[in-house]
Amino acid sequence: MNFKIIIICLSLVIIFPNIAFSTDQLNTFTFQGRLENSDGSPVSSTLNVTLRIYDNQNNCLWSESNAVTMNSGGFNLMLGKSSANPIPLSVNEQARHIGLTFGSDSEMSPRKEITGVLRAGFALSVTDAAITTSKLADSAVTENKLADGAVISAKFDNHSVTANKISISAVTADKLSNSAVTVEKLSASGGFTLTSGTAGQSLMSNGDGTFKWEDVENEINVATTSTNITLTSEQSGMVLVSGNSTVTLPAPSSSQGKKLTIKKTDSSSTTVTISGIVDGESNPQLSEQYAYMTIISNGSEWLKIGENSSTTIDETYVSNSLGMTFRLISPGTFVMGSPSDELGRETDETQYTVTISEPYYMQTTEVTQGQWQAVMGSNPSGFDSCGLNCPLENVS
The missing domain is CATH 2.60.40.1930 (Macroglobulin (MG2) domain)
Structure with missing residues (x-):
């Protein structure tokens, strides 16, 4: 056998x-x-x-x-x-x-x-970092190729995910494992370019498909008595001050686009000193209750964009150093919205009564390209060939 x-x-x-x-x-x-x-x-x-x-x-x-x-x-x-x-x-x-x-x-x-x-x-068993750019054909990653939660960070080589590797609408939220897409996994070219920001920053669009990290404005609201304060370049908002106090401004070069309002709140015969140069004036002062000054940095100097030196506003028109003219809007009551039978009326135009309790100023014309450029240092207008006296658009 x-x-x-x-x-x-x-x-x-x-x-x-x-x-x-x-x-x-x-x-x-x-x-x-x-x-x-x-x-x-x-x-x-x-x-x-x-x-x-x-x-x-x-x-x-x-x-x-x-x-x-x-x-x-x-x-x-x-x-x-x-x-x-x-x-x-x-x-x-x-x-x-x-x-x-x-x-x-x-x-x-x-x-x-x-x-x-x-x-x-x-x-059937992809080792960590095995998926590199060269392994993926353009548009090869489609939605039906991905199991829910299948895409985890370790499976991708750093910078392997470029824009042309992913089919449109292929990657939905349920296809990605938590924390799968990290900054290192994104391609530095031909795709989404991003570097690590710092705590407290927000991601802002540059308007051309790229992004940058920007510091979130740190709103401040300070009410003190006889206390000096030194502001930092990260701060903006309103500073409420009382007593003989000094508010020291940060350098305008590190505070471009930042806006500050300093206001004296008490009725005593004290003086609030703003330590710095505003519109060419050194160390301007606020001496009356509720007097305030609003300033903004254009990156090279602090510019005054509004002020009230006393408790009474008696000027109908005011102008600043940029030649911007503002009209006094007095307190009052009016009806906002449109009648229900008005032609072309939208559904969000329900009428209701609005009361303005404080006077304020409004510019008499649109902000011009030249005024914006003087303060912000750039001109985002799509019609910049029109000239600096033309209205500004592309901002909100």
Whole structure:
């Protein structure tokens, strides 16, 4: 009996090999074939079959033996199912060769080379940082290619995600694992450019598809008695001061675009000194209750844009150093909105009564491009060829 098996094994030929991965386990595959005698007749018996996987240096990386029943010569091996002898994932990383031994015969020659199938197994377990830009075809990442929560940070090489790698609308919120997209994963070119900001900053658009971090204005509201205060370049808003106090301004060069209102709140005969140069005036003072001064930095100097030197506003028109003219709007009551039968009326124009309790000034014309540029140092208008006296737009 053994002699017949040896003779049969020596004369066996494997034809029609077919290898396919199983979806039941992460790293198993099937090997199917047909076993024939030397005269072409199929083998119908049970044999011990050993399959080995070799690397290109003939090192055996993994092997498994199974008793296999031939059915009219056909056989089907499910390899790697045993938890005691799993196929290591490293087997998938390069082209490999399979060697087969039937019964007590020596291993058949030549070995069968397998390439694409085991590489498919490698795709089932992506190692960290394996997905690089060169691995992704343009627009290859579509929504149906991503399982919910499948995209985690470790799977991407730094700067691998460029704009043309992702199909439009492919990446939705449920496709991304929490904290998957970090700054380092975004491409520095051809995509979304972003550097790390600092605590308390907000991401602002430059209007050209790029972004920058900006400090959030730190609103201040200080009410003190006989206390000096030194403001920083990060601060803006209103400072309420009482007593003989000094408010020291930050350098205008570090405070571009910052606006401050300093107001004296008490009725005593004290003086609030603003330490700095405003509209060319050194250390302006507020001496009456509720007197205030509003200033803004254009990056090179502090400019006065409003003031009230006493409790009574008696000027109908006022102008500042930029030539901006303001009209006094007196307190009063009016009806805001439009009648329900007015032609072209919108649904948000419901009428209601509004009372203005404090007087204020409003500029008599639109802010011009020149006025904006004098304060902010830039002109964002889309019609800058019109001239500096034309109205400014593209701001809100």
